[in-house]
Amino acid sequence: MKKVFLSLLLLLSAISVSAQKTEYTTVTNIPYYSSAIANTDAYIKERCVLDIYYPKNTKGFATVVWFHGGGLSGGSKELPEGLKDKGFCVVSVNYRLTPKAKAQKCIEDAAAAVAWTFKNIAAYGGDNSLIIVSGHSAGAYLSLMVGLDKKWLKAEGIDANSIAGLIPLSSQTITHFAIRNERGIPETQPIVDEFAPLYHVRPDAPPLLLITGDRELEMLGRYEENAYMMRMMKIAGHKQTTLYELQGFGHGMTEPAFPLVVKEIQRITALKKK
Secondary structure (H helix, E strand, O other): OHHHHHHHHHHHHHHHHHHHOOOEEEEEEEEOOOHHHHOOOHHHHHHOEEEEEEEOOOOOEEEEEEEOOOOOOOOOOOOOHHHOOOOOEEEEEOOOOOOOOOHHHHHHHHHHHHHHHHHHHHHHOEEEEEEEEEEEOHHHHHHHHHHHOOHHHHOOOOOHHHOOEEEEEOOOOOOOHHHHHHOOOOOOOOOOOOOOHHHHOOOOOOOEEEEEEOOOOOOOOHHHHHHHHHHHHHHHOOOOEEEEEEOOOOOOOHHHHHHHHHHHHHHHHHHHOO
């Protein structure tokens, strides 16, 4: 009898755990520009869409807006495995690419996608005070530009300081090489102008977690750019800038970086909900 009772308890426990497991759903290819704008340009209509992966029947969750890499000239929206099933929403974004569009349009698109998230995430159950912006490589550059240079989101009616956190993975912090290429500037000549995240260091920016690969294995100067970004943010008076260098990993360091991304999202969420 005791064995039967114990088996019944274990079965009920398993059913309870299964019932409590969060389910996720995905909605794909949502336009983030209005139809009036999208209908003016076939390339906007093709590229300027996003996917949203979110926990069903849940309220008040955090959201990470994720921008893919590819040098601003390639790549497509993706849902990284390392960000799935973690209790938060992932908004995965496509944006226009060079050379078909100027690199500035990539930044405009990134800002429009972040603004869409602020304006719409509550309809899916999300908390728009818990929006984190992240990405890898070119996507990380876009996350820094929209998070640090306030003009891009201001054009969309959003204050960049409403972003709960910035988590760029292996970002350029000088002017992006795609922009330097448009201007005929050699890739080895660093430039810091209005298209460089470094140009926009400020003490009141959202919390910033910079992650790079190993300085000896990364793309040219990538770790050093981020280290300088950390230093200048701190000199500017920013109190929440952190830099991680992932030893033994090169530029494609997303998989070992994702646990750090998840931990930071959880940290920000816990602080916001205190």
